[in-house]
Amino acid sequence: EIVLTQSPGTLSLSPGERATLSCRASQSVSSSYLAWYQQKPGQAPRLLIYGASSRATGIPDRFSGSGSGTDFTLTISRLEPEDFAVYYCHQYGSSPFTFGPGTKVDIK
Amino acid sequence: EVQLMESGGDLAQPGGSLRLSCVASGFTFNNYEMNWVRQAPGKGLEWVSYISTSGSTRYYADSVKGRFTISRDNAKNSLYLQMNSLRAGDTAVYYCARVYSSSSGKTIDCWGQGTLVTVSS
Numbered sequence: 001e002i003v004l005t006q007s008p009g010t011l012s013l014s015p016g017e018r019a020t021l022s023c024r025a026s027q028s029v030s031s032s033y034l035a036w037y038q039q040k041p042g043q044a045p046r047l048l049i050y051g052a053s054s055r056a057t058g059i060p061d062r063f064s065g066s067g068s069g070t071d072f073t074l075t076i077s078r079l080e081p082e083d084f085a086v087y088y089c090h091q092y093g094s095s096p097f098t099f100g101p102g103t104k105v106d107i108k
Numbered sequence: 109e110v111q112l113m114e115s116g117g118d119l120a121q122p123g124g125s126l127r128l129s130c131v132a133s134g135f136t137f138n139n140y141e142m143n144w145v146r147q148a149p150g151k152g153l154e155w156v157s158y159i160s161t162s163g164s165t166r167y168y169a170d171s172v173k174g175r176f177t178i179s180r181d182n183a184k185n186s187l188y189l190q191m192n193s194l195r196a197g198d199t200a201v202y203y204c205a206r207v208y209s210s211s212s213g214k215t216i217d218c219w220g221q222g223t224l225v226t227v228s229s
Contacts (some may be wrong), residue, residue: 035215037153044203044219045153051213088153092207092215095167097143099153 023089033093117223130204
């Protein structure tokens, strides 16, 4: 099983600041199968990034993904008020298809 | 508009059974692989089960293997999860989730609103 570890657990930032979220895999993940999701309280997750770096439909370009192998990053260039949420990385390369524990981005 | 609508969540006793359903609309259901993903209250996301487009291939998380069965009826645009021998640890919101495939990657791209399963005596 591929274990995904996300850091930090919580990121306290102000609107307009840059957010850098990390996802590390216990073994190599093909970039084609690494995704990032945003989840707000009481809502289903929303796909942000797939294939490690491709933005999903309708996702603003302030969201970007990068990385390969075992280290992946989600960057939010300038935080908007609606970006404060929990972010999960996810690998769909091999079963079981695991999720990271999440990074909460909250308002400082 | 792509929609996934789950139902069937309820309060169940330990050792009991429930059957979750998910009706899809707005896309050609039989062209898409599907999954169930769950989220315990206040916790993160946990993948539960996968089914291929034809239903011939199924995968399960170790935590539910032997107790849960995923199935689909492409004629009814529906996905199911039969849950037996329920435990308190199965308490969660269960999401029906569609798989998106492209030249750039493959992942879950669309989620239902979820249905709550509570296992308690």
